[in-house]
Amino acid sequence: MASLPKRIIKETERLASDPVPGIGAEPHEDNLRYFAVTIEGPKESPYEDGIFELELYLPDDYPMEAPKVRFLTRIYHPNIDRLGRICLDVLKNNWSPALQIRTVLLSIQALLASPNPNDPLANDVAEDWIKNEELAISKAREWTTLYAEKK
């Protein structure tokens, strides 16, 4: 395998030495481009007290191409589908090489704090969200307890 680009080495080092509060990211030993990620649910959101597992992969063209990220923990959120795929602009059109793994993960955390049902990936969830926000939020809370409970 080709040697790891300096950029990835640097980011990995910084994630370890200067971690982002509420976010963990560690590369797999056998694939240093593949990270195991945890994100704590933001306070005062229906995801509070949940710990969500994600996976992140830096494709060959990173940082010119955005990282690929997916939730492994089930989550009830209008911008995250049943397979954990995320609809987030910085992961798609608005990616810039000046962004980093940490900024992406922070954006995902922010997405948990403020769901955007008008730009949905999970259509059924978004519909619930628009129709009855209160109910949707309580369901999101329920799922958090069910699937993302701290161990």
Next chain:
Amino acid sequence: MSKVPRNFRLLEELEKGEKGLGPESCSYGLADSDDISMTTWNGTILGPPHSNHENRIYSLSIECGPQYPDQPPSIKFISKINLPCVDPNTGQVTPSTFHTLRDWKRAYNMETILLDLRKEMATPSNKKLPQPEEGSTF
């Protein structure tokens, strides 16, 4: 080239299947759209022309284990078929008699398998094999 991890590889395959970018003669998709581990998949093969399989649609079940794509998936016909590389009792495609599974490479994917199985149905020695009644299952 770095190694794309299993899950992201399967997501790529899923997207290709969902968008219908693959060939018309076979298709595949997740058996359960809630299955976050993306293990069980359904596949179909349209029987090749000029053979006893012509106009038949074969359903298959594909299991992509945790070692996929380093290890081949396990694949099984649901529709009854008479083919040397398929176990006549269970419908399981036996890796020892099917070269794509036997000589598996990481670059192969589910589409490779389905297309190669279709080719297998069309080989001169296999295409005229008598086939069980259409619609029967293992």
Next chain:
Amino acid sequence: MSDLDSDDSLLLEFEDDDENVSYLDTYDDGKPTHLDSDFAKVPPHKIDTDDSEFDIDESQFSGEDLEDDYLVFPVKKTTKDLLDEDSVPSLKYECLTTQEIFESMISRVHHLQPVLSLPSQDILILMQRYDWNEERLLEEWTEKMDNLLIESGLNTSGESNGRGVQNGKEFFCPICCEERLTETFSLECGHEYCIDCYRHYIKDRLNNGKIITCMDCPLALKNEDIDQVMGGASSARLMDSSIKSFVRKHSNSYKWCPYTDCKCIIHLKDTSSLQEYSRLHASRFVSCNMGHSFCFGCGFEIHAPADCGVTDQWVKKARLECENLNWVLSHTKECPRCSVNIEKNGGCNHMVCSSCKYEFCWICGGDWTPHGSSFYQCVIYKNGEKNKLVADTPKKTLRRYAFFYKMFTEHEVSAKLDWKLGETVGFKVKGLQEKIGVSWIEGQFLTESLKTLNEGRTALKWSFAVAYYSDPSHNLTKIFIDNQGLLSNAVESLSELLQIKSPEVIMKRKTEFYNKAGYVKNRTKALLECGRDLLLKGISKARE
């Protein structure tokens, strides 16, 4: 102060970029632009047109004024013209290239300059942001003024850093995290990166047709920045992709020519006549400057007498059924008499077995004698008649469809082969000139005949889609089928004539070419009119 001098830099040569707009790229309105069965993958004209010999002939062929002098039957040129004779309003359109559209945009930039008093490079950015819509730009400008500049990444006031490429120095680039001796680039914002990262970044975005900004803030890169970093006229590629996305977004009035490698764009100047077209079941056929004709409505090849609705249904149906029916696409058949394998190498359906000399019809496999003389029987499908190929299919409807599909594809295959034949026609014309001193103009009747043959074949092909959806018991349907037979006969006879190789024989039979081509034209016209009648009266209707 005028900035006109620097405007020359805007008029860049467009690179011949290799990324042609693909079929699917071009139309995202959900209409099928191609099919997956063999016949639809490649419109017949798309085959082997890269043959330069033939290209020349095709482009020279646009001398319309020649035809009246050289055709015994003065008939109009395209199917579009044939339809125009009726009450359908004529279509006003022009054929442009992205370069031409860009140039007209540049002239608008010049017009805007005195109004906005901004450098033209900046106006160009604003125009891109507003999708080349100057009215909207002016509106927003009056409302927002300076805010508009900020939003568009053009406000650099308060920024003090230099803009442009900096000479080589020891530099740590925050993108690749390499520290080395390198050139760098930054805008006034001071976000500085090594030249390699900037090049990679810009290169990935040149084909997106969107304004490229600094990697870390909304400041826009102007064309001169792009050219400075990338070298050469790279910004032309960005402009090209921006115009392409403009065309895509205005698909009501702009359409790409769907032919492979063709860079023409048809701009419909007057969209008001469109409703009239659909009311009359006529289709809006247009031709680009390269001589490719297609339907503006659905982006498909010329499909008269079928309208877009019938075409769409037919194409969808064919896609569904093609796997069941792929037997019809085979190119080889066994001689019905001696079973030698015969490959069809010309468009003509009149086959002669190379081994036993048996003459037969490619479509039905029967003896040719009854076909050649009076009537071309293969277009009549009799419900009771047992067709050998489809006898095993249980459903009667599938059998009925199978027949029409088979006829359609046979003519498709023939059309492709005719087109190949066309390449040799180019050589034949040359041969006429070189061997027996015929002038180029005089030799044009061959090319003209070929074009007529193609138009006839295309009409014939699509007539089977119309026929399939027609009420078979209606008298007009019967007349339509009779017309198919007559055109079929005419087309086969002309196709056969075009197989002649010897230049002397060709010249000797010149009048025959005129006559047969003229006859095909008249028959084509009759079939098209009759088909349109079927649609107008609702006897033929697109349905699932």
